[in-house]
Amino acid sequence: MSDRTTERDGCACDLLAAYELGLLDPDERRDFENHLAGCPDCQDEIYTHAPVAMALQEDPGRFARAAEPVMAGSRAGLRERLSGWLTLPWPRILAPAALVTVAVLVVVLPAVRQGSDLAPLAVVDPLPYARIEMRAGAEEPVRLFQEGMDSYIAGDYGLAADRLTRAAEIQEAWPADTGPLPAGLLDQTRIYLGVSLLLADRPGPALDPLTRAAGSPLPPLAERARWYLAQACLLTDRAEAAREALTPLVASPVFGARAQALLDQLDK
Amino acid sequence: MNADALSLDELCARSQRGDPEAESALFDSLRVRFLALAKRRVQPDHIEDVVQDALKIVFDRYRERKQGVGILVWSLTVLRNVIGNYYQNRRRERDRMEFVEEYPRDAGFTSDPLAGALDEEGRSALEDAIAELSCRFPRCGRIFHHLLKSLERGGSPNQVSGRALAAFCEEHPDVTRGGFYTALHRCRANLRAIWDQHGGEPNHE
Numbered sequence: 488m489s490d491r492t493t494e495r496d497g498c499a500c501d502l503l504a505a506y507e508l509g510l511l512d513p514d515e516r517r518d519f520e521n522h523l524a525g526c527p528d529c530q531d532e533i534y535t536h537a538p539v540a541m542a543l544q545e546d547p548g549r550f551a552r553a554a555e556p557v558m559a560g561s562r563a564g565l566r567e568r569l570s571g572w573l574t575l576p577w578p579r580i581l582a583p584a585a586l587v588t589v590a591v592l593v594v595v596l597p598a599v600r601q602g603s604d605l606a607p608l609a610v611v612d613p614l615p616y617a618r619i620e621m622r623a624g625a626e627e628p629v630r631l632f633q634e635g636m637d638s639y640i641a642g643d644y645g646l647a648a649d650r651l652t653r654a655a656e657i658q659e660a661w662p663a664d665t666g667p668l669p670a671g672l673l674d675q676t677r678i679y680l681g682v683s684l685l686l687a688d689r690p691g692p693a694l695d696p697l698t699r700a701a702g703s704p705l706p707p708l709a710e711r712a713r714w715y716l717a718q719a720c721l722l723t724d725r726a727e728a729a730r731e732a733l734t735p736l737v738a739s740p741v742f743g744a745r746a747q748a749l750l751d752q753l754d755k
Numbered sequence: 756m757n758a759d760a761l762s763l764d765e766l767c768a769r770s771q772r773g774d775p776e777a778e779s780a781l782f783d784s785l786r787v788r789f790l791a792l793a794k795r796r797v798q799p800d801h802i803e804d805v806v807q808d809a810l811k812i813v814f815d816r817y818r819e820r821k822q823g824v825g826i827l828v829w830s831l832t833v834l835r836n837v838i839g840n841y842y843q844n845r846r847r848e849r850d851r852m853e854f855v856e857e858y859p860r861d862a863g864f865t866s867d868p869l870a871g872a873l874d875e876e877g878r879s880a881l882e883d884a885i886a887e888l889s890c891r892f893p894r895c896g897r898i899f900h901h902l903l904k905s906l907e908r909g910g911s912p913n914q915v916s917g918r919a920l921a922a923f924c925e926e927h928p929d930v931t932r933g934g935f936y937t938a939l940h941r942c943r944a945n946l947r948a949i950w951d952q953h954g955g956e957p958n959h960e
Contacts, residue, residue, distance in 0.1 A: 504943035505936040507828050508902065510916040516762035520784075520827070527791070534792050536947060537831040542873045542881055544824050544906065549878070551903035553885040554896045744891060 500529050507533055507540040605729070608752050609721040610745075611685045613639075614678065614711060628658045628668055632676050639679055644686040651680035655696065674703040678712050685715060690722035701732065714742050717749065726753060767826040771818055781826070786810060788827070789834050796838055809837040823909070884950045888942070891949070895942035898923060902939065 499522040505511050506519045523529050533540075543550055635650035658673045681697035684690070697719055700712035713732045720729035730753060736746035761769075761777070763784060769777035789806045797805050813830045820829045873881060889896025901922040905915045920935045930938070 501933075501937045501940045504940040505916065507825065508906070508939075509823060509825050510902075510912050510919075510936070512912050513762050513765055516764060516825075516912075517760065520763055524788070527795070530788065530792055531795070533828065534831050534835060536943075537828050537835055538873050538877070539881060539946075539950065540828050541824055541832055542878055543903065544828075545821055546878070547903040547906035550882060550885055551900055551907060553882040554889050554900040554903060741890070 500526065500532075503529055503532055507536065509544060605721040605724050605726055605753075608749060609718045611682075611715075611718050611722075613686060614682050614715070628654060628661060628672065631657055632672060635676070635683075636679065639683055644683045648680060648683040648687055648689070648692075651676055651683060655680055671703070671705050671708055674700045674705065674708045674712070678708060678715065681712070681715050681719065685719055685722070690719045693719040694723065710736060710739050710742055714746070717746075729753065763826050767817065782810060782814065785813065785827075785830055789830075792831075792834065793838065797841060801841065805837055805841055806834075809834040812837070823906075880953055881950070884946060884953050887949050887953075888946050892942065892945050894938070895945050897926070898935075898939055898942050899946070 499519060502511065502515070502519050502522075506516065506523075511519060523533070631650065631654035635647050635654050638644075638647035638650055655673065655676045658668055658676060661668055677696035677700035681693040681700065684693035684696075694716070697712050697716035701709055701716050703709040703712060713736055717729045717732035717736075720726075720732060730750065733746045733750050733753075736742040737750070739746065761780075763781060766777045766781040766784070770781050786806065789809055790802065793802045793805050809830070812833050816833075817826065817830070820826075885896075885899060888899070898919075902915075902919040905918040905922070908918065909915070910918075916932065916935075920930070920932055923935060924930055
């Protein structure tokens with residue numbers, strides 16, 4: 488094996504991940520196994536992690552999708568810190584339902600707009616959507632919402648925005664005596680409407696639905712709305728409003744690190 | 756044949772082609788490795804039994820393992836399951852001594868040492884952990900993504916790592932193969948930490 492270890496950090500242990508995933512050539516494998524024979528730490532690591540390494544090798548396509556990257560932002564440094572994609576626990580909270588998870592291909596809006604100083608900081612990537620089976624009782628609003636989400640999933644964000652605008656209007660005017668809307672439906676509609684508008688490069692109109700959704704009583708929805716609201720503010724050069732949206736997110740386990748990174752950038 | 760000059764996977768390949776010398780060298784080597792691990796996990800009186808049980812299963816079944824999975828990683832999974840069974844049996848025995856008739860913790864336990872890497876629940880949890888890794892450490896997400904996509908396409912180790920490195924170099928042109936492996940190792944440590952936070956694999960020990 489070429490002496491990669493001295494080339495890098497001087498530690499053969501660095502090859503452990505490459506070894507267990509089968510990336511090393513035969514000579515490298517043999518040399519690493521010789522190292523392994525005298526290294527209890529590496530032995531324990533491989534032993535403990537063996538089921539995970541095996542699962543990754545047995546079904547790499549499945550796990551590659553989970554690691555779908557985000558090539559966000561127009562500046563490499565910012566992209567590194569700020570990009571990411573979301574996992575969604577909240578449909579389980581909202582839905583008395585079975586979920587059909589929809590994998591959303593990560594398509595990133597190049598968030599640079601001429602004439603805006605803050606726009607390069609914005610990172611706008613699609614919010615993954617998991618279809619929710621709604622209880623009966625509000626068929627029309629639910630149908631409109633799901634039509635909008637069909638367009639969203641298909642990547643037609645302009646059409647999704649139009650349909651979700653209509654869905655939000657119907658829900659806002661929904662008479663109380665007709666029966667309650669599913670919990671969180673209106674906030675969801677507003678969030679996906681806002682995200683669709685951002686992805687359709689219309690950040691101005693996204694401000695209103697996202698501001699409203701940010702007031703949701705359901706914390707997971709409110710957090711997501713605030714995150715996208717902050718992006719909309721950046722894209723429309725509203726530094727203070729972006730700070731205001733980001734500050735409460737610093738404590739969030741989902742958005743905390745990215746919100747703090749963005750606040751740091753804003754301070755600079 | 757100089758067995759020391761060959762990796763375990765090469766010995767394994769030769770064994771599968773019917774080379775008894777390679778097979779003997781392979782199992783000698785696995786035995787040494789199993790003993791080292793078992794000594795840190797099993798009571799001294801039981802080390803030999805556990806190692807023999809695991810080696811017997813590996814010997815009987817190693818030809819059937821899925822292609823592409825390294826012999827050491829695969830056989831350590833077997834050893835892990837055998838040690839898991841050992842602990843389950845000890846708990847059961849202890850509880851029986853304490854006149855506990857039912858042992859609900861064992862209800863979902865499979866004693867099959869070849870039960871596989873992770874069950875469906877474990878794989879879903881791993882997906883979540885990888886998604887969280889991508890969210891918290893985007894660079895790691897990209898490294899795993901490129902690598903797993905390349906693994907999916909298959910090929911020799913050089914082809915797999917070469918493709919993954921080439922994809923990663925589009926963003927980081929200065930990265931060497933060694934640097935890529937180092938970065939991968941660090942990302943694995945991050946994944947491991949997240950996996951452990953999520954509860955990871957049930958620890959039978």
